[in-house]
Amino acid sequence: KEMTVRDALNSALDEEMSADPKVFIMGEEVGEYQGAYKITKGLLDKYGPERVRDTPITEAGFTGIGVGAAYYGLKPVVEFMTFNFSMQAIDHIINSAAKSNYMSAGQISVPIVFRGPNGAAAGVGAQHSQCYASWYASVPGLKVLTPYSSEDARGLLKAAIRDPDPVVFLENELLYGESFPVSAEILDSSFCLPIGKAKIEREGKDVTITAFSKMVGYALQAAEILSKEGISVEVINLRSIRPLDRAAINASVRKTNRLVTLEEGFPQHGVGAEICASVVEESFAYLDAPVERIAGADVPMPYAANLERMAVPQIEDIVRAVKRVCYRSVPLAATA
Amino acid sequence: KEMTVRDALNSALDEEMSADPKVFIMGEEVGEYQGAYKITKGLLDKYGPERVRDTPITEAGFTGIGVGAAYYGLKPVVEFMTFNFSMQAIDHIINSAAKSNYMSAGQISVPIVFRGPNGAAAGVGAQHSQCYASWYASVPGLKVLTPYSSEDARGLLKAAIRDPDPVVFLENELLYGESFPVSAEILDSSFCLPIGKAKIEREGKDVTITAFSKMVGYALQAAEILSKEGISVEVINLRSIRPLDRAAINASVRKTNRLVTLEEGFPQHGVGAEICASVVEESFAYLDAPVERIAGADVPMPYAANLERMAVPQIEDIVRAVKRVCYRSVPLAATA
Amino acid sequence: DSIITVETSIPFTGHNIEPPSRTVETSSFELLTFFKDMATMRRMEIAADSLYKSKLIRGFCHLYDGQEAVSIGMEAAITRKDCIITAYRDHCIYLGRGGTLVETFAELMGRQAGCSKGKGGSMHFYKKENGFYGGHGIVGAQVPLGCGLAFGQKYNKDEAVTFMMYGDGAANQGQLFEALNMSALWDLPAILVCENNHYGMGTAEWRAAKSAAYYKRGDYVPGLKVDGMDALAVKQACKFAKEHALKNGPIILEMDTYRYHGHSMSDPGSTYRTRDEISGVRQERDPIERIRKLVLSHELATEKELKDIEKEIRKEVDEAIAKAKESPMPEPSELFTNVYVKGFGTESFGADRKEVRAVLL
């Protein structure tokens, strides 16, 4: 059986709302319009306007209200139409949500989910294409999840809503319409994935690729191409950027001895940089080649189709980088 | 001759305002109160309220106004009382300032400086202690400067004000009162430092430490201690986090073969991670030991003095890390 | 060209201010220009709709048809020393400020000849030399930015004003209230133009605002409610507002207007409002038809002459599209230009940094 990511998210919301009356959803166009991207379709009809709350276009205000409601013990799911708009509310996400449990020595927990599409879509230009994974995942107190497949979407969103801490849940608009196979287990309403655990999407022995969100699909496609050339690629779907599954990443690199990191966001201080640092810290002696980093170009997102294509990783970029880590003569490897 | 960082900043502002009538300063308490930290002392008297503009406590609004004024061709210097409050205005810094020149293909340049104290101070708790260097420096379109000494403060602030692009200028409250020697050249009103160039604060041959802002002083103190134990440390004052002086960092590591990165901010996706990735990418074969990363603890800033001390790097942390990279037996080095 | 005197459709309503007179002066030339310019805008937006459907325009595309009188009336009252800034619904504002059809279509299709060389896209048009500062995608952000332009005008003693356009949805944004307070404290020549088309995406004004009287929302700042479907009323109001702003600081103009299209191309625009509502506005309040009637009733042109103008416009638009299509995509090297004005010779990176990098000059 197959299910789109959109339906996976929708069903996860539906099931958690039905299981826990404290769960409610708020955001722009989530109700009568059925969601700007239809993730909340049908929920207003089913749960009514008290629990599916259309808001004005006032992110700072409604995010603050959501966080306050979480202080009070409700379990809000706050939708940002896209995460670009979360910048208007970022002070509440960081200072009001992430830090409260710590500042209050555990008195004020903040069980809230901030969700919506993140990163590049198609043709929407510089102000609507930013990836916020590395920013949010730098902040202690937050958990940051990045689903790829329908399994991820269902399992991680349910985990996020049940979690007692603030979770930033980064979806991808271009994945909403994609279908993935789903088992009976995944479809069961009790299904839930652990936070902080990566998934080996494809096992391999020559090189490790770490990826999250849409880039997992690209990594898998690159791995398929490379397998035909005799290179066995292990693809890690990070699923959680904070906590980052350092153990899984390092275990894989200790096996393959080579690493390519992949992400759509800006490169500097990105997820790839952190993974590189983590592997250098914990598995330096196992690295047979320099870590290769594939990331969004270091420019604001251009609109023109040809430039936009250059601004985000393409499968050929991944293939090329993998070949470099595998074949290039590396002085250290040579002497080892 | 000596000069405090406060006076260095104040004199730089004064000179640039006197040189260019387009330069004005705005922010909370910059005028009649003479600056919350007295950086703008005397400027209101000298330049009047049109050019030294006290604002209400409305960061989103006044930052937007500043950026708009820069669109129009003025050269605003926007003071945040601390950079923690810049989160209320971050959408304007990123979407309105950093991206405009690109989106308009060069029509709308944004000659603006955002400045104020950044990072940990003393005893001000979780909401007033965050370091924003890695966030801002991840964004193409911004330049991010981090002065340490009075020379830096003068030279970089003057460069920032004269620069045609948006500059995020991260000061440190605990450095304001520190004095540094200044030469006649530094005191000359024509003095200016290049953006994007690091400074070797201390030459050494055994290990490289990269640092910025207050941590440069800590690195220098650690280097002094280590020199007594026969370890020669090269200390790089990054000065600019974006553009990052990758050439200077890599040149140093190619000489010393060992690297410790140092910063006060959160570790994940931090400046240290980027520097580690950059060195792995460009100088992997030169590394004789895993890169060591010293950073702020991965927790919100606690208030209690003992915990706060544990939450930011101390000189003994640096000394310990340097010893580890220098003495630890590294398998790769051993086989090389 | 003799002066023609016309009454506005309805009286202005003032908040904390005495509204201007309903009697507007115009001329044959002005009315015919209004007609031609609005018809061009209308045709341009309809053509953009088709280009989008044939996948030549990507991403978002927010059309202005129905709201033309706001741009046209405003331009008739001001000069190009005055500044305008708006949101993402910017194609016609750009045209009103002297942009060309070719630049518009080329930008929409992401071509070199576009007003932002194809790098900005539909939401990011600018024409700085004529006082147009964009083209902004973040709801509400353009209001403080516009107050900043007004700050610049006052700082430079330019005796000019800035019009910042925002929607009924944007009218609830906090940064608007922050900017308004500072504009009032500092007497900035800032004119906040709320284009109330009664919906922010799929949300009717009253569902998003406890008080949908946007001209009153400035509280201590005066406001004026204007029929935004009547270009002459808009002209009168903007003239009045400019005089006010130069002397007394900020003022809010609420333009009662309507968008015929959905919010952007993915919105059919018919789930949250009735077809009757839309056709009712078209029949009774259409800004172009209002001018057509005035032209005919004053016998400034015949029905046939107006139809010929429209035919001519159709041709112009088609020619512009053809020309825009001839313009090539940007050079790949453009990926790295304009990140900075001054790049200091530092390196910038593509997705595969080992293969694609550039030195920023």
Next chain:
Amino acid sequence: DSIITVETSIPFTGHNIEPPSRTVETSSFELLTFFKDMATMRRMEIAADSLYKSKLIRGFCHLYDGQEAVSIGMEAAITRKDCIITAYRDHCIYLGRGGTLVETFAELMGRQAGCSKGKGGSMHFYKKENGFYGGHGIVGAQVPLGCGLAFGQKYNKDEAVTFMMYGDGAANQGQLFEALNMSALWDLPAILVCENNHYGMGTAEWRAAKSAAYYKRGDYVPGLKVDGMDALAVKQACKFAKEHALKNGPIILEMDTYRYHGHSMSDPGSTYRTRDEISGVRQERDPIERIRKLVLSHELATEKELKDIEKEIRKEVDEAIAKAKESPMPEPSELFTNVYVKGFGTESFGADRKEVRAVLL
């Protein structure tokens, strides 16, 4: 305990609402409690000032002396099912909600016995079981947060209200207007309490606000101006506001009050206002002296008895300080607790990650 009837110092002024009567009912017990509680707050803040000067308190420290009547009067009108949220000037609000002197001083000195175990500091006090939600350092942020608490009260049908306190400086923040609009749209039981002490740091209200009539700044939301130095007026207003909010949604209470100290410890508080202004308020409007006079004029206690109470308080405060000083600094392991409620066994790092790391449970 018989009922005593008192007139408030001045009448209330309403905005979009009929104000309550000036006649307030109180009792001997209430007046003596007001006196004792306010005198305790006053003494506590003076003691904090000394502790700061002897370097036992670090960082910021925002004192409440002068404003005590706001907390005291509010508490007299509400229950602990009602919520309160405030900014950084939070010590006395905490005390009013049932916090202790020892917890206060211990937190100020960063000790284990502090209300946030020493991890929050001066600006971050909470007492959730009594409906006190902090203690927030970012100007304005507590207002939407408070509306969120009110949202929760309404969602849970708790028939309780939330008081969110903010300063005259904070009153210009955009997020306040955003939250107010939603509170009004959704009829939230939200009471916005503007503690107008006439200065935001060094900025006089009129320099930061075009309209300093904060009780009117809600525009379409009703408001009431209250003498915040008169605890009985505050009580009357809060009672009135609670009834209103439960039935009709949000309301703004502007409390005209005064802070005697500077903004925080680094501000002498004397560069932007005259010493005469401060001593004038002390002499004519001091909230404790007002109650003292009432107690004496109604012969509820003698001057000597009141002095004895004050002496007693002095002792209590000194004892609390001594006790707080005995409390140790937090255990080093506390660095890593409370980052999450649920840490999933992931590792967290100290500055030197190879030496200091912890598993988060």
